[in-house]
Amino acid sequence: MSKVRSRDTKPEWILRCGLHRLGFRYRLKNSRLPGSPDLIFPKCHAVVFVHGCYWHRHPGCKDASTPKSNVDFWEKKFSENVERDRRIVGQLENLGWRILVVWECELTRKAVETIHRVAYWLSQSNVCYDGGMKQHELLSVAEKKIRYRISSYDDESELNESE
Numbered sequence: 001m002s003k004v005r006s007r008d009t010k011p012e013w014i015l016r017c018g019l020h021r022l023g024f025r026y027r028l029k030n031s032r033l034p035g036s037p038d039l040i041f042p043k044c045h046a047v048v049f050v051h052g053c054y055w056h057r058h059p060g061c062k063d064a065s066t067p068k069s070n071v072d073f074w075e076k077k078f079s080e081n082v083e084r085d086r087r088i089v090g091q092l093e094n095l096g097w098r099i100l101v102v103w104e105c106e107l108t109r110k111a112v113e114t115i116h117r118v119a120y121w122l123s124q125s126n127v128c129y130d131g132g133m134k135q136h137e138l139l140s141v142a143e144k145k146i147r148y149r150i151s152s153y154d155d156e157s158e159l160n161e162s163e
Contacts, residue, residue: 009050009052009104010107010108011050011052011102011104011107011108012038012039012050014107014108014111014115014146014149014150015038015039015048015050015102015107015114015115015118016028016039017146017149018111018112018115018119018146019039019115019118019119019122021145021146022115022119024041024119024122025041025043026039026040026041026048027039027040027041027042028040033047033092033095033097034087034088034091034092034095035049035084035085035088035089035091035092037049037092037099038050041122044098044122045096045097045098046097046098046099046100046121046122047092047097047098047099047100048099048100048101048102048118049085049099049100049101049102050102050103050104050107051085051101051102051103051104052104053103053104053105055078055081056081056082056085056103057078057081057082058103058104058105061103061105063104063105066078085101089101100118100121102114102118111146111150112143112146112147115146116143
């Protein structure tokens with residue numbers, strides 16, 4: 001488990017890259033906020049968590065499997081993670097933050113659509129977007145760049161596996 005990353009994961013990077021190309025500016029991991037959200041949009045007073053399906057128990061996702069050995073330990077660990085997530089969301093809502101959870105499987109299987117969904121959610125707060133292009137123009141340009149970036153990650157992972 002020491003190799004499990006808690007920051008700068010591939011799904012986080014895909015979301016950050018896509019949103020930045022769309023003109024959204026954010027901060028990373030503010031430890032003063034409950035739960036240290038992955039992306040913080042101070043202008044919008046919004047935070048985004050990128051949750052791994054396995055660790056945060058994405059309902060209905062095939063990636064949220066339970067190990068066959070030491071079942072009691074894992075069930076306790078997963079239930080504590082889910083409870084902590086609920087508690088953190090409540091604390092952030094009490095502080096007046098808007099919260100969005102993006103799941104790892106969404107970013108690895110439907111990255112462009114997920115980035116569009118997050119951009120739309122963020123743009124509901126008019127002060128968040130400060131780019132010069134219109135939103136639909138940015139989305140089409142970013143879509144091409146994001147698809148290219150994702151394909152380069154796939155090529156990179158194939159090279160690492162063959163070594």
